[in-house]
Amino acid sequence: MQIFGMRKKGKSIIKCDKCSRIINKAKPKWKKVGDIEYYYLKCPRCKAVYTISATDTALRRDIKRFEEMTAKAQAQGRKPTEKEIQEAQELLQANVARNREIKAQYPLEIKL
Numbered sequence: 391m392q393i394f395g396m397r398k399k400g401k402s403i404i405k406c407d408k409c410s411r412i413i414n415k416a417k418p419k420w421k422k423v424g425d426i427e428y429y430y431l432k433c434p435r436c437k438a439v440y441t442i443s444a445t446d447t448a449l450r451r452d453i454k455r456f457e458e459m460t461a462k463a464q465a466q467g468r469k470p471t472e473k474e475i476q477e478a479q480e481l482l483q484a485n486v487a488r489n490r491e492i493k494a495q496y497p498l499e500i501k502l
């Protein structure tokens with residue numbers, strides 16, 4: 391799946407790998423299976439499913455922590471310090487890696 395650009399309200403333009411259809415205004419759907427929360431897109435033509443993100447409780451907590459980290463300096467009306475930027479970057483990378491792991495470990499199954 392190729393993402394061409396984001397539009398307003400989290401909608402994006404993507405291209406389906408399987409049938410090459412351009413999906414305009416793609417808006418991710420949400421689904422929860424056990425502890426795992428998914429955002430995914432479904433191709434309207436060939437019904438291929440693309441998982442955008444998969445998170446468990448621990449990852450959702452870390453994503454919230456990242457948001458708090460990045461909002462902290464702004465809330466205090468100052469620029470983030472080098473250390474804060476570095477910590478936020480490391481946490482973001484860990485979160486992205488964890489997201490990928492969860493996606494690989496718990497692939498989303500959609501019944502058609």
Ligand SMILES: [Zn+2]
Pocket residue numbers: 406407408409410411433434435436437438
């Ligand atoms: Zn398709």
